[in-house]
């Protein structure tokens with residue numbers, strides 16, 4: 665699949681977005697900062713990525729996810745937990761970097777801070793009904809109704 669991409673930060677011309685391995689699902693996003701950014705414990709800040717994409721097709725979206733190493737070892741995750749990029753969004757991709765740890769963390773300029781996955785999307789149309797045609801086995805059971813473990 666081809667996606668139109670604008671490079672908004674010239675530094676990315678030397679480090680264009682690329683899948684790290686042939687099987688990678690995610691494309692790492694870099695922090696296009698002019699200076700190191702220190703996030704205090706529990707602080708979060710919007711970080712520019714220097715990229716804009718236009719998916720154009722409503723059958724696709726992009727999701728921004730934490731990198732597992734940064735998230736697990738350093739507590740650097742996303743202030744919105746997951747970023748969802750609409751197919752009609754044309755602005756700069758932004759990462760809400762949240763330091764959920766109890767020690768400061770410094771993001772270096774051009775460091776890979778998050779990753780983006782392109783995903784298929786179904787835009788449903790809804791038919792309003794008073795009752796569902798069939799009763800399912802689950803019904804309205806949830807929140808652990810099938811037991812724990």
Ligand SMILES: O=c1ccn([C@H]2C[C@H](O)[C@@H](COP(=O)(O)OP(=O)(O)OP(=O)(O)O)O2)c(=O)[nH]1
Pocket residue numbers: 728744746747748749750751753756757758759760
């Ligand atoms: O981590 C993110 C999340 C969103 N976006 C951009 C792309 C997305 O298409 C747009 C709107 O995101 P969303 O719909 O999640 O936010 P909203 O609070 O509902 O804003 P809006 O009213 O503009 O839809 O913001 C990012 O760049 N990074």
Ligand SMILES: [Mg+2]
Pocket residue numbers: none
């Ligand atoms: Mg929205």
